[in-house]
Amino acid sequence: MRDSSDKTPVWKAIAQALRGDLAEGRYRAGDKLPTEAALAARFGVNRHTVRHGISALVGEGLVRTRRGAGAFVASTPADYPIGHRVRFHENLIAAGRRPEKRVLALDARAATAGEAQALRIQVGDPVCAYHGLSLADGQPVAVFESLFPTDRLPGIMAALSETSSVTQALRAAGIDDYTRASTRLTAVRATATQALVLEVAEGDPLLRSSGVNQCAQGRPVEYGRTWFAGDRITLTLDEM
Template identity: 55%
Template sequence: MGRTALWTAIADALRTEIAAGSRAPGDRLPTEAELSERFGVNRHTVRRALAALVSEGLIVTRRGAGAHVAPAPAIDYPLSRRVRFRQNLAASGRVAGRRVLALETRRADPREAELLALPEGAPVHVLEGVSLADGVPLATFRSVLPGVRLPGLIAALEAESSITAALKLCGIADYTRAWTRLEARAASATQALHLQIAEGSPVMRVTSLNLDPEDRPLEYGRTWFAGDRVALTVTPGD
């Protein structure tokens, strides 16, 4: 039986590291010089191993930027009358998570008051955070909800990991989407930091208004999805 070619052994080693998660989507691989030193081979052998991984779709290379682990496939995220983050991710085989950045009650600004049908300056509960898919940042978000109608919401949001579950604790068993607006934007420095992307990278801003079962405005939300991590699909009906 012949010996395994060196470039094949290098490709196998890198493939194993990617599969094990020690090199995550988007991570930069060591340089050709570093890989040559690590495996004790010349750069031509390293290039052949990298070319094999490129052909398999495991890594991508760009002149001047080196080789990176290929990004994970975009998550199909339907926008329908009932948009539920956890259900959407579960349907795509992902585990949803959330990192809270801010949770407070403050006065509504004029736009928030208009959309939520509140007197200007009325109290609103505001939740800001990062939505995660399998631990990877997918989007940053801000949700604004009426304060007087939902006096226990802050405590419910502290106890529950989803807005849907928190609203149920407050007596809101269901809610539906009134409208959704999609706009392409460039990531700000803060958004880039939270999403672990480069500043100026494309993000999709989704602005929406949800209604309670009595068709009263319930939640005014804005979400900024990392452009290469999600495919937003508009679906009619439920």
């Protein structure tokens, strides 16, 4: 007869069951696990016991929890080089990830003082503002805003309306090649709206990259600001 004290604790059994789900591919990297309430109903236990089992998976690095968002299957951060050439699709493909961009908004407005300085135009000059979401393997990794001087890039608004690729849009506007002129990296915390789009919790750490891209003649063609989810992207600095 087996002593009852030798029985596997229920929370360990739950952790083992979830490990099996991960091993079978029921959940992929980045997927959200069922809620504590749903798991409690599945295993016939209380939420505290479920939480104990999930904590074991967190300790093993299999699962990550985000305050107010739930538990997610851990994914390895994608390497994203910041250097002389910054190309979203090429960078993620090189890291073995599937890149995707979604246009959130596209509008024309007047340049602010800081934007005008970065683009070397006058305050109030027209710019095309491209707001978007970058994804890797279907998981949001960054939100961004790119600004283009419309007087310098005729047709840029129409080009961006047809493609999410900045490289293709610039080519349509007459820029065959461009390189990074400057980059500034800052650690910030996610605002409520950024958290919603990136599927993180408000206040979670983000890496903000501000940069200027220039054409072969040295004229700025893009001023971009990107907010990367801190646990999904590893920024690496290439030699300029």
